[in-house]
Amino acid sequence: MKIPFNKPYLAGREIQHIVSAAYKGHISGNGIFTKKSQIFLEERYGFKHALLTTSCTDALEMTALLMDIKAGDEVIVPSYTFVSSANAYVLRGAKIVFADSCSHHPNIDLDAVEQLITEKTKAIVLVHYGGVACDMDKAMALSKKYGVYIVEDAAHAVDSYYKGKPLGGIGHFGVFSFHETKNISSGEGGLLVINDSSFSKRAEILWEKGTNRSAFFRGEVNKYGWVDIGSSFLPSDIIAAVLYGQLEQLDEIQHKRRLIHSQYDELLKELHAKGKIYIPELPDYATENGNMYYFLVNSNEERNRLLAFLNANKVHAVFHYLPLHLSSYYTPFHDGRLLPNSKYFSDCIIRLPFFYELPHDWVAKVAETVFRFYK
Numbered sequence: 001m002k003i004p005f006n007k008p009y010l011a012g013r014e015i016q017h018i019v020s021a022a023y024k025g026h027i028s029g030n031g032i033f034t035k036k037s038q039i040f041l042e043e044r045y046g047f048k049h050a051l052l053t054t055s056c057t058d059a060l061e062m063t064a065l066l067m068d069i070k071a072g073d074e075v076i077v078p079s080y081t082f083v084s085s086a087n088a089y090v091l092r093g094a095k096i097v098f099a100d101s102c103s104h105h106p107n108i109d110l111d112a113v114e115q116l117i118t119e120k121t122k123a124i125v126l127v128h129y130g131g132v133a134c135d136m137d138k139a140m141a142l143s144k145k146y147g148v149y150i151v152e153d154a155a156h157a158v159d160s161y162y163k164g165k166p167l168g169g170i171g172h173f174g175v176f177s178f179h180e181t182k183n184i185s186s187g188e189g190g191l192l193v194i195n196d197s198s199f200s201k202r203a204e205i206l207w208e209k210g211t212n213r214s215a216f217f218r219g220e221v222n223k224y225g226w227v228d229i230g231s232s233f234l235p236s237d238i239i240a241a242v243l244y245g246q247l248e249q250l251d252e253i254q255h256k257r258r259l260i261h262s263q264y265d266e267l268l269k270e271l272h273a274k275g276k277i278y279i280p281e282l283p284d285y286a287t288e289n290g291n292m293y294y295f296l297v298n299s300n301e302e303r304n305r306l307l308a309f310l311n312a313n314k315v316h317a318v319f320h321y322l323p324l325h326l327s328s329y330y331t332p333f334h335d336g337r338l339l340p341n342s343k344y345f346s347d348c349i350i351r352l353p354f355f356y357e358l359p360h361d362w363v364a365k366v367a368e369t370v371f372r373f374y375k
């Protein structure tokens, strides 16, 4: 049997909660499981205000609306990321100024970002790649100095920390994904965290299709109506029921995922020591959250051969992120800077199978197959 790259799983009471949501007679948005999930995440991570969304993409689009991004604005986004980190702002007419990764880690190179800031810069988007924190002190210093917003794309980064502070809770906004491939999943799903409370009230309105329905249900206004722009960003309570089932098992899931990560590390460190592969080091301000396992090889040609070898030997390994500045959609708008580190990570990365139920003997088999390639 081929070892799959990812596999969705049930960790606890997901099915029970779906049934319970159905019997309670409220399966549309903002129901009991939505509230339970939001409160859970607010309490666990000290987030001021959390709103479930149908995806991380939706949460990113909400940040674009909240920051009033419009034509003429510039948003700095790493080139090495998923399209949504940029597309959410392109939808509002912004120009994306792509930033390069660090040379030694896929995270955005914050030392090179300052020179990209202009009067038109509205926001900097950071991606905590593989759940490993960007240097948030540097990011927040730039925000303060230039008056730009910081959006943490924490799609990989649930339950991970920067100097003891939960990721997604430091910038003006944090966004999370509960897509099937992420640590915690409801199939599709996401979360917007609003850390600057001045956006809180408006966020709820945008979330509820431009109406003040949430305030109405709290009894703060005596009728609700159309008060702003908005869309339907809130998930069905059935989706929230699945999510809540996973959140209840968060510690167990995270324990398991971190264990798998350390098993891979232990098995592959010899190849790293011999210079065959490169495993980025964890900065001392960051934590490992068991989001994925990846390493770099020495060339694109070697990467493709290793991928083919793994797949021929029943290990489904993958690579990802074609640099966005080289994408067919955005190339015509890009200013021509080369961004070599983004290209390097795209060319040389290998991602190994990684999911909650991955047994240790499969981890061992994957590592052994990588070793065989280098024999």
Ligand SMILES: *Cc1c(COP(=O)(O)O)cnc(C)c1O
Binding pocket: 054, 055, 056, 057, 058, 081, 082, 084, 085, 127, 153, 155, 156, 176, 177, 178, 179, 188, 189, 190
């Ligand atoms: C997965 C991912 C997204 C998109 O998440 P969805 O929930 O699928 O919309 C955005 N940014 C990053 C970095 C991601 O990995």
